Amino acid sequence: MWAYAQRNAHKDTPKKLYYPNNPSDITYLCSMKLLSQYIKEAIQKLYGISQCPIEIQHTRKEFEGQYTLLCFPLAQYIKKSPQEIAQEIGTYLHQNSPYIHKFNVIKGFLNLSLSDLFWKAVVFKTLQENENFGKNEQGKGKKILIEFCSPNTNKPLHLGHLRNLLLGDSMANILQYCGYEVIRTNLYNDRGAHICKSMLAWQKFGQDKTPQTENIKGDYFVVHYYIMAENILKTQTHTILQKWENGNFEGIPQDIQEKYQILTQKLHELEQNPKKDLKKITQIQEDIRELAQTQTEWFKAVQNMLSEWEAGNQEILTLWKQMNTWVYQGFEHTYQKLNITFDRYDYESQTYLLGKELVKKGLAKGIFYQKADNSVWIDLTAEKLDQKLLLRSNGTSVYITQDMGTAVQRHEELNLYQSIYVVASEQDYHFKVLFSILKKLGYEWASRLYHLSYGMVYLPTGRMKTREGNVVDIDALINEMYQVAQKATQDLGKTEGLNEQELTYLYHQLALSAIKYYLLKVDPQKDIVFNPEESIDLQGNTGTYLQYTYARIQGIFRKAQEKDLVHFYHAKTDNYNQLHTTERNLLVHLYRFEEVILQAAQHYSPALVANYVYELCRLYAQFHHEVIILHDSNPDAIAFRVQLNAICGRIIHQSLKLLGIQPLERM
Template identity: 45%
Template structure:
């Protein structure tokens, strides 16, 4: 609506001899209870007009009506100027902007951004928390690309450290040569099984040591299992061949398992980073920081940074035994990523329990004067909770991603069959539909909420075909495709109506907002803006569908116009859902 903004700037200049910036013109969508589509907030201009808000709004409204052929009329409610745009303008928008394939395709903006998400540990399968992480990271990547950015989707794999050593040690002690092939388990689940076995054995040793009089802290440090795991980590960092070979084997099992999960989830990556490749670079940065006086050594040889002057505290960056901590690795990874891509922005999609870690990391990199440090951003998100008893958990503590996705497909199958939506489908098509609906339900439910908020995920609620859900939107898309198929619809832009019913106008107005919604979602890194927009679009289309006959319209021109409006709606729904990583079926 730049033409409205430009005319409003001109109005203030003409009426009140005052220059205002375009950004000072506050446009809003007109509230549903008032006539009009665009509202200008005129309160800020009363200081120039020296008149009341209603008189100021009326004067600006009269100017716009005389100045712009697109303006049909206006009304004023207090200081809010509600503008009605002529039907001719909206019809032209449908044909020249919305229906062409180029709609909502932003031009490249010349900026490069890396989105790092997933970041799994190689000692266990992906779980519910990883699901939100992956879906959020993938969707933000899609949205940024649609907004004109060059995007690199990156996955930093936590493939080294004490956690994987625990799984390796337990496999050595209890595994008897078990492999994914011999056990029938996915590789990530098999390695996760040994991580759990380590934890159980370790806790038993702690209790045994406590029974001898040691405190809990002493027992945790002195338990033979943890000492052996620490020794294994030191051997790994020293390049011990036997330890390295076992590490490669077990990580290989995990990667194969992760690949299956990512495929089922519908996410992918352009670049993988491995902490085993970055921790040494981190140690080089430690040496650099010591030389610059950014870091300091304590008597035990450990290296720290003092951030008390920044309102934080002292932070360990290298252990006294020379082994790295997460901060060491993250400094190295940040450096390596920037060396590889020289991106303008680097986004870390990580849960809000790591807010402090990233505040420290970014501060350290700035103090070191690292290139790209001013473009670092932590996309912090809230945890996901489940209603008690709604989901089974393999280990009794967390719900893993594979179980969650399998249950979503089962729930989708149950509800779809109960509603008779797969009558006449071949078996293979049914299975594909259950997957599409199940994953659509899961993704939409997790993405419709602002990333910063904690959320409660209810699998059954997420598959409700009548609720604020992915399946409702998917069903709307399938409904439109069914209408177009029955009409044997072909686009013909020569068939044009001259006036619109209210619901038709509402639908076109909403469709025109899609490019701006994409830009807003990109600016805020919020797929929730896309999700809620597409839901609103589906609701308005269904209102149009129920109020206006399409295939039985009064005449052929009106029928073709409503088919065109339907086709445009289906296209935007499909594009919007694609930005969320959600497929929309052609039929249901």
């Protein structure tokens, strides 16, 4: 099971617009919103219609042009066929703008080709001069808290956490790039029965041992005892079950016996049923096992320790702190390897009592209700959710109560604009309920809470379970990929000129890029089947390809610098006017960077950045293949290409950083 989380309107005439005095005006021409302004004015001129929908999209690459106006929706406003309309608007724009030098009409699609003058004088210039192209200030003055990773402290981090960590880290980067002040927090689920299990096992078998004496990472050290505890529990449960099956209920309370009888009866019925509902049968079997488990010595000892912990038993608290510290040290090591950092850590042991006051408040307001046994509930059936317990009959809080408290506390203390929870999709329901409760309590920020839900990561053998040992943990995965990268590099004979330290860095970063890109390029919502042997490739659509492209770009850049081409030719790029197709394609795509960043932030999807940068690298590879950047009879061409090369490098660099990948200067 995963670790749970705590888990402008323009008033100028069209003509003026096409000949802007201020260069910054022109840059907006590319923004489809502004292009739509011009088209609106064309329609106004041609047909005298001022209110109609303008739909523009990027032209698909199998057609000529860069922007496409969809004329189908216009047909009902202008009483003509979409083709006719496309033809007329195209002609008008062509005649009235030097930037639109060509157009073609296919069915109701008007494909506009902007002139090389536009791509050179406007786009290229913008990219060249604006070092921060792509950055925006959408989030200026707004503070966002993003909670991610959020593991239990009884076992090492595995693939599920990895996807979580990468999504959280990348999302935080993207939001920062959009001007938000981002606070990264990690909420440790540091209390509960699972921790007590490790503690008990250590007390019994490991008193004299520490991670240092055993020379292993702290989290591995602790999980060793956790598994030990689970095995004891399993054995004891098995013994009890056997007794029960033989009718021996010595020392078992009456109510447990009755429950057992009811369950076995149900199981019997299900097994007799010709339909054989396997899912239900396993469910009942699991219920029986859990029932037996509650009667084991070990389980009782765990429960006992848990209450001692809650009562503040010093000896236990000291041990608890010690165990957790070992785990944290292990985790930190893994974060470091991943190159991921947090701004703060929250601990469930410090938040689990929060939220009770809120429940009282809600009760007073009549938002919640109390049952006869004193437990407190909320009825969300009107929103197609169920009734949900908020406070137990003994007055203690449950998971959601503390999440309510934590949310309110954070927002009040930090004055947050928004909180984002990166938590697996199995908790979709929990967050729906949580957000709904907070809205009902009247917090204005509640409507901006966001659950960044992501699909599960499965192995080809199915779901990972720590208890069953079929887990791919992060450290092992990194090591494995490190070796793959090392072997590939050595086989290709690319180790020359690098010392051992540089090689270690190279292999490590290559391993990380492969892993990170592989997990981030997939839409967060979708499940991933992860095959350690086959899934991670070094060729094609991979992190390695991105690094390779970047390294080549930097190689050329260095060579250009050696030849002093960068500065020498800088002034001459203006003379280069006839663009190669691959050059134009690159400029078109480079210019979309800004838009992609906004989309990624809006949809909470680093995958959009990943797909963007892959496409950019592909276009660059074509460009690189078609022209020889540093050799041409026309020096102006070289000047331009050296600059274009540098711009590609910059945007790829930036994209990789947003994905949490460290770009490599050579490989």
